[in-house]
Amino acid sequence: xxxxxxxxxxxxxxxxxxxxxRPGARNALSIPLLEALHARVDEIAQREEVKVVVLxxxxxxxxxxxxxxxxxxxxxxxxxLLTLLADLTVKIRGLPAVVVGRVNGAxxxxxxxxxxxxxxxxxxxDSKMGFxxxxxxxxxxVVAPWLVRKIGAGRARRVLLEGGVMTGxxxxxxxxxxxxxxxxxxxxxxxxxxxxxxxxxxxxxLRATKRLLNDLDGSLDVxxxxxxxxxxxxxxxxAEAQATLRAKLGM
Amino acid sequence: xxxxxxEQGVGHLVLNRPEKRNALTPEMLAEFVRGLxxxxxECGAVVVRGEGEAFCAGFDLSLxxxxxxxxxxxxxxxxxxxxxxRGVAAPVVVAAHGAAIAGGCALLGGGDVVVxxxxxxxxxxxxxxxxSPSVSAPTLRLRTGDGAARERLLDxxxxxxxxxxxxxxxDECVASPAGVRERAEGIARMLASKPRCGVAATKxxxxxxxxxxxxxxxxxxxxxxxxxxxxxxxxxxxxxMWSRDTKGKEA
Numbered sequence: 001x002x003x004x005x006x007x008x009x010x011x012x013x014x015x016x017x018x019x020x021x022r023p024g025a026r027n028a029l030s031i032p033l034l035e036a037l038h039a040r041v042d043e044i045a046q047r048e049e050v051k052v053v054v055l056x057x058x059x060x061x062x063x064x065x066x067x068x069x070x071x072x073x074x075x076x077x078x079x080x081l082l083t084l085l086a087d088l089t090v091k092i093r094g095l096p097a098v099v100v101g102r103v104n105g106a107x108x109x110x111x112x113x114x115x116x117x118x119x120x121x122x123x124x125x126d127s128k129m130g131f132x133x134x135x136x137x138x139x140x141x142v143v144a145p146w147l148v149r150k151i152g153a154g155r156a157r158r159v160l161l162e163g164g165v166m167t168g169x170x171x172x173x174x175x176x177x178x179x180x181x182x183x184x185x186x187x188x189x190x191x192x193x194x195x196x197x198x199x200x201x202x203x204x205x206l207r208a209t210k211r212l213l214n215d216l217d218g219s220l221d222v223x224x225x226x227x228x229x230x231x232x233x234x235x236x237x238x239a240e241a242q243a244t245l246r247a248k249l250g251m
Numbered sequence: 252x253x254x255x256x257x258e259q260g261v262g263h264l265v266l267n268r269p270e271k272r273n274a275l276t277p278e279m280l281a282e283f284v285r286g287l288x289x290x291x292x293e294c295g296a297v298v299v300r301g302e303g304e305a306f307c308a309g310f311d312l313s314l315x316x317x318x319x320x321x322x323x324x325x326x327x328x329x330x331x332x333x334x335x336x337r338g339v340a341a342p343v344v345v346a347a348h349g350a351a352i353a354g355g356c357a358l359l360g361g362g363d364v365v366v367x368x369x370x371x372x373x374x375x376x377x378x379x380x381x382x383s384p385s386v387s388a389p390t391l392r393l394r395t396g397d398g399a400a401r402e403r404l405l406d407x408x409x410x411x412x413x414x415x416x417x418x419x420x421x422d423e424c425v426a427s428p429a430g431v432r433e434r435a436e437g438i439a440r441m442l443a444s445k446p447r448c449g450v451a452a453t454k455x456x457x458x459x460x461x462x463x464x465x466x467x468x469x470x471x472x473x474x475x476x477x478x479x480x481x482x483x484x485x486x487x488x489x490x491x492m493w494s495r496d497t498k499g500k501e502a
Binding site: 133134135136137138139140141144145148152153154155156157158160161162163224228231235238240241244 | 342363364393394395396419422438441442445446447448449450452453454456457460461
């Protein structure tokens with residue numbers, strides 16, 4: 001599938017909307033999807049008029065995370081995929097525009113990581129979010145730095161070590177998302193409201209503030225997420241992780 | 252004074268000096284570290300709890316009445332205990348029921364998950380004794396962020412369990428002290444049921460990300476607490492405390 005189909009990009013005035021468009025696979029992160037996202041984010045970075053980017057998923061899920069079945073079938077795949085994801089997270093954070101996650105449904109593992117990379121994120125109370133990597137015997141090392149920045153080291157420790165998934169309401173209480181609405185039907189109105197408020201800001205002021213926040217928390221440190229990718233791939237390659245994954249995925 | 256057992260894959264490290272509200276001695280802290288090292292690799296999670304009415308009332312200051320050497324030993328032992336909790340491969344769940352005061356509260360900083368109860372009293376009321384709680388600063392800041400850590404370390408007041416969860420000092424608060432152990436053990440069993448490779452790698456990575464590995468910051472913090480040991484202020488204030496206690500008992 002071409003870039004144009006795996007992702008959708010609409011720009012309307014100061015607002016760009018970038019959609020992960022693999023609804024049949026719950027927008028799971030494959031190499032082609034990650035490459036398409038890289039291309040789209042590069043494109044958005046060139047559009048000076050864009051003040052706000054909405055990142056969302058087509059269909060019922062926001063993003064189901066890494067395509068684990070694909071990862072198991074090709075030992076060379078994990079490090080490529082994880083490195084692409086790692087670089088994408090920094091690229092999204094580095095966008096001069098403010099990024100708002102429209103977490104329309106499940107945001108799992110790397111998908112929840114993408115939600116954390118957004119400057120703000122909106123979800124509904126019943127969406128499923130979280131990092132179940134440890135349940136599968138693997139390590140959420142690429143997304144860990146983003147969660148630590150988002151909710152602090154103490155809370156991130158519990159979330160990542162306990163694994164599992166949580167409701168959107170709980171994700172809001174922990175600070176993983178900044179806004180929560182009662183139901184999926186209310187999501188668009190809430191996102192529109194946030195986007196409208198953000199877009200009312202001066203472009204220069206928004207950019208300068210975001211740049212400072214990125215400097216303060218080390219967001220643009222590529223080395224740390226790349227190291228996370230290597231670590232994550234190394235754990236995935238262990239016999240214990242492979243056996244656990246195969247058992248859990250019924251392969 | 253420390254009990255150390257393994258049941259169904261969960262290690263239990265129990266402060267067992269209930270008649271003194273588990274007040275810490277240098278020997279207890281050394282036993283604590285030895286106990287953790289015995290549990291390391293043998294279990295999938297560790298519960299740290301206290302026998303009796305309270306988790307831990309802090310250092311046994313009666314040991315420091317004549318001279319300050321024991322206080323220095325206690326501070327070093329506490330720092331070693333927190334490092335050992337971070338260093339053990341399995342996640343550590345602290346069951347902080349009733350009270351976690353000063354050195355007892357510091358132990359929370361080594362935990363991956365902390366459970367307390369609504370009526371519990373937590374904090375570091377030691378500046379009024381001329382003692383600096385700096386030894387706890389690095390781990391407390393990770394849990395609460397800088398603002399709440401400043402308040403807790405500088406203000407000798409205590410907070411309750413609910414507030415502790417709000418500021419991030421604890422992760423979860425149950426209604427009664429009796430429920431803390433059950434909840435903590437439940438979390439530990441859940442953690443121990445997960446594949447160990449992913450959990451251990453994730454804990455190691457979180458340790459690396461939080462900037463305390465290598466130990467320089469922990470050493471610096473311990474150094475600040477040690478630098479005040481034996482000061483005229485501390486000697487006078489501790490003596491005044493004993494004199495108040497004696498008068499209280501006579502009256």
